[in-house]
Amino acid sequence: MKREVPPQAGQTVPTVGEGAYRQIRSDIIFGKLAPGQKLRLEKLKDAYGASVSTLREILNRLASEALVVAEGQRGFQVAPVSAANLMEIADLRLLLETHALEQSFASGDMDWEGRVVAAHHRLKALEARMRDDDHSEIRSWKRYDWEFHQVLISxxxxxxxxESHADIFDKYLRYQLVALSYRGDISAQEHRLLLEHALERDAAKASEVLVRHIRGGVEHALATGTIR
Amino acid sequence: MKREVPPQAGQTVPTVGEGAYRQIRSDIIFGKLAPGQKLRLEKLKDAYGASVSTLREILNRLASEALVVAEGQRGFQVAPVSAANLMEIADLRLLLETHALEQSFASGDMDWEGRVVAAHHRLKALEARMRDDDHSEIRSWKRYDWEFHQVLISxxxxxxxxESHADIFDKYLRYQLVALSYRGDISAQEHRLLLEHALERDAAKASEVLVRHIRGGVEHALATGTIR
DNA sequence: TCAATGGGTATTTTTGAAAATATCATATAT
DNA sequence: ATATATGATATTTTCAAAAATACCCATTGA
Structure with a gap:
């Protein structure tokens, strides 16, 4: 009689904490929670609708991802940014992504190529639609950029x-977003080159492009002067 | 006139949660909490003397370090082990440590050399004292091994x-410890070679040794048959 | 025999409040 | 005037119990 329909059969029902976690994490990466900002439990409680203990679970999790810092008995704050940290992140991303690219190029099959082409197509379409300083679709752009690079090394x-690459990529992305620097044309061109070299399976050339891609992103972010 | 002496002036007073965190983490790495083991909150509460919420903070933290897995609404368990995972960990450690070694060799000063020699001396002394299957001082050995490799790249x-290296190193160490495979002589010899090449600033030779060091550790761990 | 249903127990998740600690402004002494 | 103590307030940390969910096992119906 009582036909209790399970909320979403097959799908994982996101727990309250999981939802708040994603949102806070996203807000940090997209700069809605500014670097260095103090995170007071009571305020977060109102803002994200989760209790203190749940919030603490989330903040501890983010702390071990180095997106927030937890100082002794002095609470939490959004991880600060610095030019030195950005360069360390960029270097590490380069090390991981270059290596992964090499492995991926060596063993990717036709199905992989298909996914690469598809991901690039989606990214390209969005990049074309975005004017140089149109930040309205920044969230979509983040996702497609992320997916393209992830597929390349998949x-x-x-x-x-x-996973390690995904972690570091998100940190890199935060810097791009706090500096709000979209390098439209240049970035799009480098993405096209990455696609080409992927299909040629030329890891050396792809790595060269990647170095330019990331170093360029760092310089552009630093040039905005928002990071000291 | 109440002269309240602050507990430990200058030192950080470790919070209850912090202490339990260290202990649980250590127990996972040293295999006292077995891979795949379910972690029931009530049991942990008795064992580590912290309340449920505090335990959850800790487990969430460990989950984002991939030392425990947190499945939906089905609680926590110690991260399982597998041969495939061990090899991935070893490869990543090799990638990070080789790169860091190169950088470190290029810019280490005399003070760095001193720390390298000192760390190797301590490690060597302990390795000499340990017979091939004497696991009594395994905790000390872990610390000195960790310190030597860390100093080399410092x-x-x-x-x-x-930090990334430290993370992956601990995961690698867990495999060595669950397999309880101490490769005394071989390992000690490789450590000596690493020291020599460090003082020669020969990153290429040091990397070769490191490859043998880590690949050897993997094979040895797999050969015990405890990891499937 | 097997799958589905139901209910009781165990476990996890979430909450709000108590205890511990830090922060800040004010007062006091050197 | 500077520095140290004092107390009031704000914030963090810890706890134990309520709510939600999963797990287990007996019972029913095909």
């Missing part, structure tokens, strides 16, 4: 390497 | 790289 054969 | 110039 045949590297190591779950761990992919 | 002049790499990137805090982030050092």
């Amino acid at each position: 045949a590297c054969g190591s779950e761990l390497l992919m | 002049a790499c110039g990137s805090e982030l790289l050092m």
